Amino acid sequence: MAADANSIILHQYDVSPFSEKVRVVLGLKKLEWYACDEPVIMPKPELVALTGGYRKIPVMQIGADIYCATQIIIRELERRFPSPSIFVGGDKGLGWGTAMWTDRVFFQAAVAIIFGGGTALADEAFIKDREKLTGRPFDIAAMKQAAPLMAEQFRAQLGWIDDQLADGRAFLMGERAGLADASVFYNLAFIRWTSPAGAKLIAAWPRVAEWEARVAAIGHGTRHEIAREAALDIARAATSTEEPRADTGEPNGLKPGDRVSVMADDYGRDPIMGELVSSSAQHIAIRRADPRVGEVVVHFPRAGFLVMKA
Ligand SMILES: N[C@@H](CCC(=O)N[C@@H](CS)C(=O)NCC(=O)O)C(=O)O
Structure with a gap:
């Protein structure tokens, strides 16, 4: 079966522990997904074309939506595929x-x-x-x-x-x-x-x-493989499904349309620039373009990431 804009593509490598966290969640939810193997060290030109500079592993791609870091990847998997839930009882927060x-x-x-x-x-x-x-x-x-x-x-x-x-x-x-x-x-x-x-x-x-x-x-659900170039082609042909959403409680008054940069607060702190599409206490999505992938929306968690007005 060929991957399309609705397929879950996990940019990963097998000995990546953080990828294993997501693979277990894919297993829990019995999902079908595509492993797109990335190099263990830089350069990672295809990955960076998708993310705008984020180089860590794993990154999840669904069409032209790119999710960086396990927290937002798993949150998105739970949103799209709520059953069975990753929450067992008493652990939602x-x-x-x-x-x-x-x-x-x-x-x-x-x-x-x-x-x-x-x-x-x-x-x-x-x-x-x-x-x-x-x-x-x-x-x-x-x-x-x-x-x-x-x-x-x-x-x-x-x-x-x-x-x-x-x-x-x-x-x-x-x-x-x-x-x-x-x-x-x-x-x-x-x-x-x-x-x-x-x-x-x-x-x-x-x-x-x-x-x-x-x-x-x-287990890990049902795994298929996809080549890096094929994953880029899917992003280029697809359109993000993220809707603009104002974030009334945003502590720094950021709003859709603002130019911002997002970076991890620990390691791999390369800033990623883009135009804010939507945000909440747990999520920020920014739009950016790259000649190889066209327009994409890149998603990050808020906890553990810093957002600055560009
Ligand atoms: N907070 C990140 C941490 C990810 C992380 O540190 N991943 C390791 C691999 S498991 C990494 O990217 N190492 C550097 C690299 O692979 O280039 C997450 O939750 O995804």
Whole structure:
């Protein structure tokens, strides 16, 4: 089956932990989607043509709408495909807060364990690329030194997961898997793919490992593959479905039509410029054009991203 303007295209790579979070959500919702493999390091000319400068992975494309970062990707999947929901009960707000923990504190502990333990992923080109991404030295020797401390941090957080499962529930929020499971799981998957020492830390918590196996069994939905050029062709032929929407509570008075720039507040802070189409407390959409993809609308979360009037 060929992809079209309604297809879910995930710009990703297989060893990308944040992509795994989205793949689990695609599995939960039993969705059909297209994997568009992107390079692990820059340059990523096709991706940047779509996003206007955002280079991180994953990015979701549906026609000429481009969603940057897992928070807005998953929010959009929930909006378009509400059933089954990623919310299990009692987690509609704090589910997102859980993701902020797993994407930052928990993820950084995993990163230090993986790269401090020595992994084939970190060749010279990779290290140079990640230094550019973060604006800081990617210091393997320092990570090696920090690895024992980070093992302690990682273990403490595994303990929270174990406590959450202590009443015998199958998944973190109850009997059904949801956003919290996807958010926690991808960090453990990243460790499993890359770090035998990290995998040992997980093995010390059998209840966590059993839960992990249940999440893995959910799968990734139905995956097809698509080439990067074909994904660009779809964007060029499509029109964004995003409607202009005023945001009455916008703290800085931004309104549709304003020229703005959007950037991540952590790493990969390349600003993306465009004309504001719609915004809310959780979402901002900007329109921009590129010769290879025509006019597209690029979507970002608000939490974790900074918006400035251009
Ligand atoms: N906040 C972002 C984080 C994404 C992220 O850090 N992705 C990693 C890969 S898993 C990345 O982009 N690394 C740099 C690269 O691949 O170029 C999200 O939720 O999607």
